[in-house]
Amino acid sequence: MIERKVLIAPSILSADFAHLESDIQRAESAGTALFHLDVMDGHFVPNISFGPGVIRTINSITKLPLDTHLMIESPDRFLEQFRDAGSDILTVHVEACRHLHRTVSRIKELGMKAGVSLNPATPLSLIHEILPYVDLILIMSVNPGFGGQKFIETSIEKITHLSVLIKENNLSTIIEVDGGIDSTTIKRVIDAGAHYLVAGNAIFGDRNIETNFKQLHSLTL
Numbered sequence: 001m002i003e004r005k006v007l008i009a010p011s012i013l014s015a016d017f018a019h020l021e022s023d024i025q026r027a028e029s030a031g032t033a034l035f036h037l038d039v040m041d042g043h044f045v046p047n048i049s050f051g052p053g054v055i056r057t058i059n060s061i062t063k064l065p066l067d068t069h070l071m072i073e074s075p076d077r078f079l080e081q082f083r084d085a086g087s088d089i090l091t092v093h094v095e096a097c098r099h100l101h102r103t104v105s106r107i108k109e110l111g112m113k114a115g116v117s118l119n120p121a122t123p124l125s126l127i128h129e130i131l132p133y134v135d136l137i138l139i140m141s142v143n144p145g146f147g148g149q150k151f152i153e154t155s156i157e158k159i160t161h162l163s164v165l166i167k168e169n170n171l172s173t174i175i176e177v178d179g180g181i182d183s184t185t186i187k188r189v190i191d192a193g194a195h196y197l198v199a200g201n202a203i204f205g206d207r208n209i210e211t212n213f214k215q216l217h218s219l220t221l
């Protein structure tokens, strides 16, 4: 189930792909409520990750919701494939969509929750009109493309502004934050108004998956 509360979303990008099944099961047994899946095409971002095939495999390993983050150009071409692979939330980048309202409408028509993401240098003003139509806004707190980067501090102010905007409009939009979330940044991000905290390196980096999840989770309480 997709809920609007404070949750950590482990990013599979930092998992060990030779042990994907056990990494997913370990995160799940530690108490994870959803997984964040980073799709990269080598065009929108300077990196290539995985696509619907891997997501289908992940969907066969876990029953938890799959939060798919598309860092790809012209995502409209693939929306159905990502739904069929098992995505529950599908997030596209505002910078990659020419007709964002059409894309968001199609994601919802396909039965998924619709998310829209903004790069660190993209102003919040670009999502004013689409806000009432989306279930989730994903604020990038690093430049997308790689795990393990440093949190960009000005993201805090952006999250605060978004939180105010959502309240002013009486909406129940989920705020997700992605990049550089660890024990030193998580509290400030939550205080600014975030609900879903994506964490890759901080969960999978040193392989102490259960301990890392529990430690980060304790900071959300």
Ligand code: DX5
Pocket (backbone or CB within 6 Å): 011, 013, 014, 036, 038, 069, 142, 143, 144, 145, 146, 147, 148, 149, 178, 179, 180, 181, 198, 199, 200, 201, 202
């Ligand atoms: C970056 C991805 C993130 C990434 C976060 O482009 O969108 O989801 O996995 O990794 P960390 O938590 O290591 O910054």
Ligand code: ZN
Pocket (backbone or CB within 6 Å): 011, 036, 037, 038, 069, 178, 198
């Ligand atoms: Zn992501």
